[in-house]
Amino acid sequence: MSRADFLRAMAQGRRWHTRHFGITLAPGPGGRPRLGLVVTKRFGKAVRRNRVRRLLREFFRRHKGQLPPEDLIIMAKKGAEALTYQQIQEELSRVLFTLAKGKRFD
Secondary structure: OOHHHHHHHHHHOEEEEOOOEEEEEEEOOOOOOEEEEEOOHHHOOHHHHHHHHHHHHHHHHHHHHHOOOEEEEEEEOOOHHHOOHHHHHHHHHHHHHHHOOOOOOO
Protein backbone atom coordinates (compact mmCIF):
# COMPACT_ATOMS: atom_id res chain seq x y z
CA MET A 1 0.00 0.00 0.00
CA SER A 2 1.49 3.32 -1.05
CA ARG A 3 1.55 6.40 1.16
CA ALA A 4 -1.15 8.03 -0.96
CA ASP A 5 -3.39 4.95 -0.56
CA PHE A 6 -2.71 4.93 3.17
CA LEU A 7 -3.60 8.62 3.59
CA ARG A 8 -6.74 8.20 1.45
CA ALA A 9 -7.87 5.23 3.55
CA MET A 10 -7.27 7.16 6.78
CA ALA A 11 -9.25 10.16 5.51
CA GLN A 12 -12.19 8.31 3.95
CA GLY A 13 -12.38 5.06 5.92
CA ARG A 14 -14.82 3.87 8.57
CA ARG A 15 -13.32 3.47 12.05
CA TRP A 16 -13.79 1.02 14.91
CA HIS A 17 -11.92 0.76 18.18
CA THR A 18 -11.08 -2.08 20.52
CA ARG A 19 -9.16 -1.92 23.74
CA HIS A 20 -5.77 -2.36 22.04
CA PHE A 21 -6.40 -1.45 18.39
CA GLY A 22 -7.95 1.17 16.15
CA ILE A 23 -9.25 -0.28 12.89
CA THR A 24 -9.96 1.64 9.70
CA LEU A 25 -11.60 0.08 6.64
CA ALA A 26 -11.78 1.88 3.29
CA PRO A 27 -12.57 0.69 -0.22
CA GLY A 28 -9.38 -0.12 -2.05
CA PRO A 29 -8.35 -0.86 -5.61
CA GLY A 30 -7.94 -4.40 -6.83
CA GLY A 31 -10.79 -6.12 -5.01
CA ARG A 32 -8.55 -7.77 -2.41
CA PRO A 33 -7.71 -6.92 1.19
CA ARG A 34 -4.56 -4.89 1.87
CA LEU A 35 -2.95 -4.19 5.22
CA GLY A 36 -1.46 -1.01 6.66
CA LEU A 37 0.02 -0.87 10.17
CA VAL A 38 0.70 1.93 12.63
CA VAL A 39 2.93 1.07 15.59
CA THR A 40 4.46 4.19 17.13
CA LYS A 41 7.70 4.63 19.04
CA ARG A 42 5.85 4.92 22.34
CA PHE A 43 5.89 1.09 22.44
CA GLY A 44 9.60 1.21 23.07
CA LYS A 45 12.56 -0.06 21.12
CA ALA A 46 12.32 -1.53 17.63
CA VAL A 47 12.24 -5.11 18.93
CA ARG A 48 8.93 -4.51 20.72
CA ARG A 49 7.39 -2.57 17.83
CA ASN A 50 8.43 -5.21 15.30
CA ARG A 51 6.93 -7.99 17.43
CA VAL A 52 3.53 -6.27 17.34
CA ARG A 53 3.87 -5.82 13.57
CA ARG A 54 4.79 -9.49 13.07
CA LEU A 55 1.77 -10.68 15.05
CA LEU A 56 -0.59 -8.38 13.16
CA ARG A 57 0.83 -9.49 9.80
CA GLU A 58 0.39 -13.12 10.82
CA PHE A 59 -3.27 -12.48 11.69
CA PHE A 60 -3.75 -10.84 8.28
CA ARG A 61 -1.96 -13.69 6.46
CA ARG A 62 -4.08 -16.38 8.13
CA HIS A 63 -7.41 -14.61 7.58
CA LYS A 64 -6.82 -12.79 4.28
CA GLY A 65 -9.35 -14.91 2.39
CA GLN A 66 -12.09 -14.13 4.92
CA LEU A 67 -11.55 -10.39 5.19
CA PRO A 68 -13.56 -7.88 3.17
CA PRO A 69 -11.80 -6.73 -0.03
CA GLU A 70 -10.89 -3.34 1.41
CA ASP A 71 -7.86 -1.53 2.76
CA LEU A 72 -7.45 -2.46 6.42
CA ILE A 73 -5.38 -0.18 8.64
CA ILE A 74 -4.64 -1.35 12.18
CA MET A 75 -3.29 1.15 14.70
CA ALA A 76 -1.82 -0.38 17.84
CA LYS A 77 -2.76 1.29 21.14
CA LYS A 78 -1.15 1.21 24.55
CA GLY A 79 -0.87 -2.33 25.91
CA ALA A 80 -0.82 -4.08 22.52
CA GLU A 81 2.86 -4.97 22.91
CA ALA A 82 2.03 -7.33 25.80
CA LEU A 83 -0.56 -9.38 23.87
CA THR A 84 -0.03 -12.90 22.59
CA TYR A 85 -1.07 -13.95 19.09
CA GLN A 86 -4.16 -15.69 20.49
CA GLN A 87 -5.26 -12.52 22.30
CA ILE A 88 -4.75 -10.43 19.16
CA GLN A 89 -6.73 -12.93 17.10
CA GLU A 90 -9.65 -12.91 19.55
CA GLU A 91 -9.79 -9.12 19.77
CA LEU A 92 -9.57 -8.44 16.03
CA SER A 93 -11.88 -11.32 15.10
CA ARG A 94 -14.61 -9.92 17.33
CA VAL A 95 -14.67 -6.66 15.37
CA LEU A 96 -14.07 -8.12 11.93
CA PHE A 97 -16.72 -10.79 12.58
CA THR A 98 -19.41 -8.12 12.78
CA LEU A 99 -18.07 -6.42 9.65
CA ALA A 100 -18.03 -9.62 7.61
CA LYS A 101 -21.79 -10.09 8.28
CA GLY A 102 -22.06 -13.65 9.38
CA LYS A 103 -18.64 -15.01 8.46
CA ARG A 104 -16.63 -16.49 11.29
CA PHE A 105 -12.84 -16.27 11.64
CA ASP A 106 -11.17 -19.24 13.32
